[in-house]
Amino acid sequence: xxxxxxxxxxxxxxxxxxxxxxxxxxxxxxxxxxxxxxxxxxxxxxxxxxxxxxxxxxxxxxxxxxxxxxxxxxxxxxxxxxxxxxxxxxxxxxxxxxxxxxxxxxxxxxxxxxxxxxxxxxxxxxxxxxxxxxxxxxxxxxxxxxxxxxxxxxxxxxxxxxxxxxxxxxxxxxxxxxxxxxxxxxxxxxxxxxxxxxxxxxxxxxxxxxxxxxxxxxxxxxxxxxxxxxxxxxxxxxxxxxxxxx
Amino acid sequence: xxxxxxxxxxxxxxxxxxxxxxxxxxxxxxxxxxxxxxxxxxxxxxxxxxxxxxxxxxxxxxxxxxxxxxxxxxxxxxxxxxxxxxxxxxxxxxxxxxxxxxxxxxxxxxxxxxxxxxxxxxxxxxxxxxxxxxxxxxxxxxxxxxxxxxxxxxxxxxxxxxxxxxxxxxxxxxxxxxxxxxxxxxxxxxxxxxxxxxxxxxxxxxxxxxxxxxxxxxxxxxxxxxxxxxxxxxxxxxxxxxxxxx
DNA sequence: AAAATAATGTGTTAATATTACACATTAAAT
DNA sequence: ATTTAATGTGTAATATTAACACATTATTTT
Numbered sequence: 001x002x003x004x005x006x007x008x009x010x011x012x013x014x015x016x017x018x019x020x021x022x023x024x025x026x027x028x029x030x031x032x033x034x035x036x037x038x039x040x041x042x043x044x045x046x047x048x049x050x051x052x053x054x055x056x057x058x059x060x061x062x063x064x065x066x067x068x069x070x071x072x073x074x075x076x077x078x079x080x081x082x083x084x085x086x087x088x089x090x091x092x093x094x095x096x097x098x099x100x101x102x103x104x105x106x107x108x109x110x111x112x113x114x115x116x117x118x119x120x121x122x123x124x125x126x127x128x129x130x131x132x133x134x135x136x137x138x139x140x141x142x143x144x145x146x147x148x149x150x151x152x153x154x155x156x157x158x159x160x161x162x163x164x165x166x167x168x169x170x171x172x173x174x175x176x177x178x179x180x181x182x183x184x185x186x187x188x189x190x191x192x193x194x195x196x197x198x199x200x201x202x203x204x205x206x207x208x209x210x211x212x213x214x215x216x217x218x219x220x221x222x223x224x225x226x227x228x229x230x231x232x233x234x235x236x237x238x239x240x241x242x243x244x245x246x
Numbered sequence: 247x248x249x250x251x252x253x254x255x256x257x258x259x260x261x262x263x264x265x266x267x268x269x270x271x272x273x274x275x276x277x278x279x280x281x282x283x284x285x286x287x288x289x290x291x292x293x294x295x296x297x298x299x300x301x302x303x304x305x306x307x308x309x310x311x312x313x314x315x316x317x318x319x320x321x322x323x324x325x326x327x328x329x330x331x332x333x334x335x336x337x338x339x340x341x342x343x344x345x346x347x348x349x350x351x352x353x354x355x356x357x358x359x360x361x362x363x364x365x366x367x368x369x370x371x372x373x374x375x376x377x378x379x380x381x382x383x384x385x386x387x388x389x390x391x392x393x394x395x396x397x398x399x400x401x402x403x404x405x406x407x408x409x410x411x412x413x414x415x416x417x418x419x420x421x422x423x424x425x426x427x428x429x430x431x432x433x434x435x436x437x438x439x440x441x442x443x444x445x446x447x448x449x450x451x452x453x454x455x456x457x458x459x460x461x462x463x464x465x466x467x468x469x470x471x472x473x474x475x476x477x478x479x480x481x482x483x484x485x486x487x488x489x490x491x492x
Numbered sequence: 493a494a495a496a497t498a499a500t501g502t503g504t505t506a507a508t509a510t511t512a513c514a515c516a517t518t519a520a521a522t
Numbered sequence: 523a524t525t526t527a528a529t530g531t532g533t534a535a536t537a538t539t540a541a542c543a544c545a546t547t548a549t550t551t552t
Contacts, residue, residue, distance in 0.1 A: 026316075027276055027277075027313045027314070027315060027316060028274035028275055028276050028277075028316075029274060029275065029276075029277045029314065029316055030273055030274050030275075031273075031274075031275045031277065031346075031357060067273045068273070068275065068346070068357075069273060070273060070274075070275055070355055071348055071355075072348065073346060073347045073348055074344060074345075074346025074347065074357060075346070075347075095343060095344065097341060098320060098341065098344045098359050099320075100277075100314070100319060100320025100321070100359070101319045101320065101321075102317055102318065102319055109316055109317075111277060111314075111320060113344050113346070178500090179500090179501095180499085180500080195540075195541075195542085196500090196501085197501085197502070197503080197541095197542085198539075198540070198541085200501080200502085201502095201503095202539095219499085219548090219549090220498080220499090220548095220549065220550080221497085221498050221499040221500080221547090221548070221549065221550095222498075222499050222500050222501095222546080222547045222548045222549075223499090223500085223547090223548070223549095224499080224500055224501085225500085225501090424529090425529090425530095426528085426529080441511075441512075441513085442529085442530085443512095443513085443530085443531070443532080444510080444511070444512085446530080446531085447532095448510095465519090465520090465528085466519095466520065466521075466527080466528090467518090467519070467520065467521095467526080467527050467528040467529080468517080468518045468519045468520075468527075468528050468529050468530095469518085469519070469520095469528090469529085470528080470529055470530085471529085471530090493552100494551100494552085495550100495551080495552075496549105496550080496551070496552085497548100497549080497550070497551085498547100498548095498549085498550095499546100499547085499548085499549095500545105500546075500547070500548095501544105501545090501546075501547095502543105502544090502545090502546100503542105503543105504541105504542090505540100505541085505542090506539100506540085506541080506542105507538100507539080507540075507541090508537100508538080508539070508540085509536100509537080509538070509539085510535100510536080510537070510538080511534105511535080511536070511537085512533100512534090512535080512536090513532105513533090513534090513535105514531105514532100515530105515531090516529105516530090516531090517528100517529075517530075517531100518527100518528085518529070518530095519526100519527095519528085519529095520525100520526085520527085520528095521524100521525080521526070521527095522523100522524080522525070522526085
């Protein structure tokens with residue numbers, strides 16, 4: 001039995017007081033949230049970035065984040081960051097991973113919980129006046145500040161996986177959209193081309209779309225039909241959504 | 247523009263000193279890891295539980311966890327807990343989710359990062375002498391201490407999903423195993439019955455198994471062939487493992 | 493006004509993957 | 523020697539996925 005084992009055994013019989021003391025006096029660590037905010041604009045998947053807070057990293061872009069307050073729920077902190085930056089509530093948000101190596105942040109030990117979210121860019125265009133903040137095509141995102149590149153990569157991969165398992169894409173589109181827009185979205189996120197006929201067949205067979213009997217307007221070509229996402233049917237069929245698998 | 251928005255703008259231009267001060271003086275939170283340690287024994291999927299540390303919860307079982315030290319990487323803390331409890335190194339370990347509501351732990355604000363791990367019970371049987379620690383059939387796990395039931399449920403679901411996407415099961419089996427053992431494992435984890443012929447066909451077609459040309463011994467019936475996992479071929483085919491999908 | 497352009501909209505076939513299903517064989521136990 | 527309880531094996535039906543081309547429509551250009 002090693003020293004560690006003995007310590008572990010002792011730990012097992014720790015009292016409430018001992019734990020409280022540890023929680024209160026030692027072992028506390030700064031915790032932050034970082035949000036990878038995705039948007040879809042000009043047929044490209046984009047991410048909202050901010051110039052790094054720290055002078056040392058002034059030339060680099062970073063994710064939107066903030067420290068979590070001691071009396072604040074983790075998810076609330078993520079929603080707060082989102083709301084502060086986009087003005088939007090009721091946003092799709094998913095926790096992805098927690099990054100916690102000792103030296104990940106230059107300002108000291110900060111463990112960060114990464115989230116990604118999907119927003120409809122149309123809804124908050126006004127907010128982006130600040131030149132410290134911008135939407136960047138995900139294809140061009142490299143060399144973010146700190147470990148934010150790794151966080152971004154992890155979240156982007158998660159999005160790519162999730163969108164093949166669940167109909168998340170609608171969070172990125174306006175209420176009314178054409179099938180072409182929907183397909184462009186999937187192609188952008190997954191970075192591949194799909195067959196139009198198979199794409200349409202798949203989505204129609206899933207009964208997720210409501211035909212609005214309206215047509216696109218102001219497009220420089222034959223207009224397509226407009227659809228909206230049918231939330232009710234999705235709830236019903238949640239178990240049977242098994243991936244796009246084009 | 248709301249007060250929050252203004253605060254956000256100000257935050258964007260925070261200096262290194264301001265951040266360091268926040269990191270060092272305020273906003274620090276106790277962080278822990280909790281591990282859902284799965285094992286496979288007597289044809290059942292089991293989880294390693296410990297009697298709750300706190301008197302108040304003395305009648306309840308809880309997951310294995312500990313506070314993270316300020317100079318310790320997150321993953322290292324999880325490995326440390328595992329090593330302390332099982333004596334094993336080189337264990338499969340995956341981070342799942344971070345639980346961080348303000349009131350989740352009675353001893354104060356503690357945010358916890360949940361991991362699950364898969365171990366071969368044969369390798370550490372000796373350790374379980376302590377009656378504060380036991381292996382419990384996952385089917386009977388209810389009403390754990392604190393929010394550990396939720397953490398357990400989340401990790402168990404993750405395992406069920408992962409095992410359909412990656413060949414993780416081998417971490418739970420002895421080096422040499424029969425196809426029946428492998429199938430029992432999958433059936434236990436996924437809580438369903440599968441067709442033997444289809445199961446075998448699937449695994450053989452994936453080229454993951456090496457036939458050892460040995461037979462089971464000391465079984466009260468016709469012995470089956472023994473196999474081992476072929477790691478090399480798995481690495482090669484990583485991209486093409488697309489789920490069991492029985 | 494006619495022609496060119498650039499997109500939408502639609503069905504079928506082949507290939508692949510999944511599911512369903514039954515009987516002979518082997519070693520141990522009785 | 524018989525019974526028992528498991529292993530080991532193949533095929534046909536079904537469902538899913540992938541590949542593929544042409545007519546139609548509205549806009550733009552000439």
